[in-house]
Amino acid sequence: MVRAGQVSGDESLPGGRLTDHIELGVLARAFPRDLLEEVLDVTGRREKRVRRLPAHVMIRYVIAQGLFFGSGSEEVMRQLVGSLRHLGSWSDDWQVPSTSAIAQTRARLGAEPLRELFRRAAVPVAGYGTKGAWLAGLRLMSIDGTGLDVADTEANVAAFGRMSTGPKASAFPKVHLVTLSECGTHAVLAAEAGGCRTGERTLAAGLLDALEPDMLLLADAGFYSWQLWHDATGAALAWRIGASVSLPLVRALPDGSYLGLLFDPSVKTARRQVLLTAARAGQEVPGKQAQLVRAVEFTVPDRNPDGELVCLITTILDPARISATELAGAYAQRWEHESALDEIKTHLRGGGQVLRSKSPDMVEQEIYGLLLAHYGVRELMCHAADEAGHDPDRLSFARSVRVVRRQVTDQAAFPP
Template sequence: MTLRVQILKDKFNSYLGLPFKELLPESVIRQAISELKIKYKKRLFDPFVTLWAFLSQVLDTDKTCHNAVSKIIAHLAESKVEVPSTDTSGYCQARARLPEKLLEKLFNSSARNLEEKVTKEHLWCGRNVLVIDGSTVSMPDTIENQKEYPQPSSQKGGCGFPIAKIGVIFSLVTGGAVALCIDVLNTHDIKLARRLYSFLKPNDVLLGDRAFCAYADMVAITKLGCDVVFRKHQSRTTTMRKGKVVGDCDKLVTWYKPKRCPQGLSLDEFDALPSAIIVREIYYYIVIPGFRTQQVSLITTLLDTTTYPTLKIVGLYGKRWDIELDLRHLKTTLGMDVLRCKTPSMVRKEIYVYLLAYNLLRSLMWSAGTTYGNPPLRLSLQGTRHHLNNFIPKLLAATSTKRLQIYWTLLKVIAHKAVSDRPGRSEPRVRKRCPKAYPLMTKPRHELRNLLQTA
């Protein structure tokens, strides 16, 4: 058993340890296990092998447990050791034994390590910009999942899928995921955001849409030594007649404390809020054909018009769309939109592993872009995943010196796969391919089955 585990560790280190360098070698996992005081038995699927297999599973297009176990058997086939059974129960039990705290810690560690790669030349006006948004993921329709993450109340029982709400903070520079929180579907984005503010560092700038533009939250973020750029909430009327004009469509205005305590705040927190704050409001129009939004009003705590000119802030908010692309990469490119695990605990673990794999790909893109002079954010994440999966057999078969050469070739081909920048691009929102001519499911499956039998 020990020999088989060592062989697998060597195999995984060959292609995960080299491309991702310090982000996820065995030493980082061992340190996290030690800090969390996790004890485990010496078996084939120990935490190291299980985690690496889980990562390779979400990075592959075939995400079945059978495929993951098949890879492990293939790694051991050339060695003179007993190969494990093709039964997936051992691997599935090992995934269930992985502590959720371990995966969360490794994800947070990968986020910090990726952020440490950023230098001053990559910053916006000398500031690190983070982007926040919320999204949803669905999961198998099991009793446990429905109890923890209920389906929309508008759907009949048995006709929908459990859905979880996630809040994510991304780095605008690296594209990597910085922080994550998970809750039920009807949770408001701002409630998720308040659980993520602890991940902000002094001097950060938080960028978000109008769902996050609340008085109490702007006060809380500025107390952390950070600033915000949010789109103005629709409940606040826009007028250029009030406030101190500091530029074209740019003014300083005073916001007063709400008269009633908002939902989600305790009375003590509400009483501690200042009676008024000064914010900067920037108002502009979008005249690009096909764009749904035509008028935008931004609210920011960046009051210095010399250091942060109007056009700089407008251009920064234009990059907020990048978070939509990052979420699309997670949900569509990597396949996190529809999860596969059947219990809430495993669902959360699966989400953390997806985000960890996403950060590892982003780190590979960062290395390729900075090495060969291509902007990392312009590189293709799908292409990076394809190249990594295709280079894995060569990395496994190569010697240590040859492996380094293959690694540099991998970075080179990743840097060649750049996505063209098309600012102002607009496309009609239409479908070309017709869906299948089947009706929607409006009754539980057992009722529909009974109707077929009685027809």
């Protein structure tokens, strides 16, 4: 939504700079002006002199770019302010800033304010009544990764690299993005980006600070390592492990799951046997060498002729809290993360589209603009679903984006 502000003097006419009156109305609730000002103060990016495009406006503009990804720089600005003249809120001396002016102001702003805004604004969305978001009082979360093509410049190639080399090299440099997502709402709450050859586990380590005690974090086998599992202490965990991970039986449990002993890979075979014997006798084992976990094994049908065997390990040792059947069902919610990434890559960015920024800092800024736009839409969808008593998954993300875009371009009002 575009809003035209009133100023002192003749209240029937707009005043000040055109950009003083720009707001992403339906998304402004997620990113209020006071929060933008705090972010600019913390990051030291507040402008030192009056400019036609102040820093707080450029933050909103970058989010708008994420919402209108396929549009050019000036067109995004026009979409934000196009309804002002129709409503009699246009001053003849206002001009839409040029592409060059917008690019220069984006560069001055940098990526840090967008990163900080995302860190502060992207908080858990699901309420206790949100359908499909909780299991036994724990908020279902997941981690997953994806790749994004970026503009083919020397700076981007140096920073992010290409997949493969020589004649088989990817046409564009590629960013590797790993995110922490709320399964029930698809809201992304934390993100780490790096070069295309940066491992998922390396990037996932940067997400651990966002974990909270009321969360149950789901992850696929590709994310498991002793170190990452050992460091992810901020939440309950339920991760798949591969066949190469040793997990000897300690004790069978009545719900069909069992307690097993997870080892630091550096522990020698003889020492493992000593630790296993102690665990089976009910003794504590040193946490730096081994950890008692609960394992749930189940088969996923239709993945191959014999079904696919999944081994899920969890820090929730008591079957009375969450049964093996409930854990297996919860793990299926991890696939919701892939849907969230598809929403960003297909419905916001557009299938096959390339991030336009030509420098690594601007690429990062652009990525956070996309993430903030996605979060704002998903927050609105969750509130709408909660009020109607529906699961947020029943609402169409693509349709919601179209509604938000219409709100941005079609509405304007004088603020109170």
